[in-house]
Amino acid sequence: MSEIRLYVTATEKGAAEILDILSGVFGEEDYAIATTEVDEKKDIWEASVYLMADEEEIVRGRMAEGLQPAFPDVAIEREVIPDVDWIARSLEGLKPVRAGRFLVHGSHDRDKVAPNDISIEIDAGQAFGTGHHGTTAGCLEMIEEVVRGRKVRNALDLGTGSGVLAIALRKIRDIPILATDIDPLAVRVARENVRRNGIASGLRLETAAGFHSPAFRREGPFDLIIANILARPLMKMAPQLASHLAPGGSVILSGILAGQRWKVLAAYNGVRLRHVRTIWRNGWVTIHLRHG
Incomplete structure (x- = not known):
């Protein structure tokens, strides 16, 4: 069964508001909800819900109902997520991130770790973080x-x-x-x-x-x-x-x-x-x- 992404396009502020709404709609259910910056200069963001294809009709309906009061004209778009290629491509774009002494990096960036860094190697995958x-x-x-x-x-x-x-x-x-x-x-x-x-x-x-x-x-x-x-x-x-x-x-x-x-x-x-x-x-x- 393939995984899909239902998403809407908005500004950064709008995407944050939409994320809040979707978090309320789906509560503690097992759906990944996220926002992604698409174009920094044009202030284009996407707010997404990830789900399995057989759940699409129900999730789309709940998503539309939740967004209707505040975003009546928003269009819900759909993307099918490839199983392996998507992960490989995402790894290529992930640069090391520094937070204090920690350096979080993928396996492809081990050479970026400095002597005083606390290295944490996490490859992009199926779990958040x-x-x-x-x-x-x-x-x-x-x-x-x-x-x-x-x-x-x-x-x-x-x-x-x-x-x-x-x-x-x-x-x-x-x-x-x-x-x-x-x-x-x-x-x-x-x-x-x-x-x-x-x-x-x-x-x-x-x-x-x-x-x-x-x-x-x-x-x-x-x-x-x-x-x-x-x-x-x-x-x-x-x-x-x-x-x-x-x-x-x-x-x-x-x-x-x-x-x-x-x-x-x-x-x-x-x-x-x-x-x-x-x-x-x-x-x-x-x-x-x-x-x-």
């Missing part, structure tokens, strides 16, 4: 800042995707890390990335939806919880997330559009987590909160 999105880069920068300023004894990477954030943390701190994702494919990809980056122990990967796994109780509470997901699921899970945080622990949240920042902060203030710092990148924010 190559470091090129503002949310991932913001999290990497925040991770380095948080562990430099506070003692962290264990950590949780919730919604790990490619595993890039858990790998980054393990490379700078020799602590036990639990990394989970709702998607079994993402966990398999993350496990391969962990191996590729030479991490032999200390990082455990599990498939888990939300906090529904005995692993959270067994390995928590956590001194640091990282969750790069989307604003609405983050707000919904605030009480559960806070209950798995150790006293004095830190939380790093991302996948949040700048306009959603105050809603997310309000949800976490409600469970007694206080704001420490926000990083802004390309219309997205990464937030550090602390218990106590």
Whole structure:
């Protein structure tokens, strides 16, 4: 069964608004939703939903209904995604990304790693998180800042995707890390990335939806919880997330559009987590909160 992309074309501002709408329409369902810059000078962006071909009719209808009030004239276009060639082509265009001391790069750019870089090798593939999105880069920068300023004894990477954030943390701190994702494919990809980056122990990967796994109780509470997901699921899970945080622990949240920042902060203030710092990148924010 082939994978397809349903997308609409807009300005950067419009694409961000559309992404917010689509995140609300599809909630925590297993659809990848993203925005992509097409032409910087002309301010042309695309907001996309990725799905299997047999779901197209239902997803297109829900997408059109959700966009109708704010974008009544927008056209939903369709692209069939080749299985292998698309990944190979995407690799060619991905340049190394620097976030603090971290350098996230593909296997084709190993020669770009400098002696003082903390190298994280992630090839473009089927799981989110190559470091090129503002949310991932913001999290990497925040991770380095948080562990430099506070003692962290264990950590949780919730919604790990490619595993890039858990790998980054393990490379700078020799602590036990639990990394989970709702998607079994993402966990398999993350496990391969962990191996590729030479991490032999200390990082455990599990498939888990939300906090529904005995692993959270067994390995928590956590001194640091990282969750790069989307604003609405983050707000919904605030009480559960806070209950798995150790006293004095830190939380790093991302996948949040700048306009959603105050809603997310309000949800976490409600469970007694206080704001420490926000990083802004390309219309997205990464937030550090602390218990106590």
